[in-house]
């Protein structure tokens with residue numbers, strides 16, 4: 096059984112062909128901000144039609160109403176509001192398709208094929224251009240009433256902090272995501288993570304958000320994906336120390352925080368897992 100996996104992010108999108116549980120071909124392209132949704136979707140069919148597959152799983156970089164299988168909106172690329180992507184894939188490529196937001200899909204990928212294998216419940220977080228979260232428990236994603244479960248990015252970690260794009264102040268994403276780090280400090284996040292003095296300060300806010308997840312969910316493990324997590328021990332060492340400081344000894348909740356094992360492919364593997372439910 097072959098599967099087409101699609102990962103639609105803010106700055107790029109990827110298509111991969113799985114034969115069983117193996118990636119045999121893939122394409123990644125940069126997003127054309129000007130072209131918006133119409134441009135991107137027009138790329139899918141010609142790329143995918145070179146491959147033979149029986150089903151399709153999609154991770155979308157923005158809120159998705161899972162029950163209705165509709166994109167709610169994209170904060171990065173215009174023209175997605177209410178677009179029936181799953182219907183489009185069905186019509187154009189003649190295969191069944193299923194979609195969820197990329198943090199949820201990344202969570203499934205890491206839970207079933209990556210660093211979260213055997214850990215339930217699992218909290219997965221993407222620490223990238225933005226911040227997203229996914230809760231995986233007892234073999235499935237916990238989505239909440241309106242598919243917004245796990246969205247940790249707009250938790251207020253500094254209520255007196257700078258204004259966020261959402262209108263609130265000091266949101267987790269406003270304080271910790273790659274987009275804002277670069278705007279606030281004038282250097283890309285990857286560079287900032289090489290500076291131990293910077294990381295020392297950064298992990299204070301980063302740990303605040305994760306502490307909320309740990310207190311609320313008592314996860315067996317937290318997996319962090321996305322570009323910033325690639326900093327590895329330079330980030331995870333200070334982060335674990337800060338978590339142990341913030342989560343005082345009265346709580347016996349475990350502090351098990353590790354980087355994603357599937358690197359840039361968490362969402363593609365999750366899309367495979369999601370497509371298997373079709």
Ligand SMILES: [Zn+2]
Nearest residue numbers: 249259261266
């Ligand atoms: Zn916000």
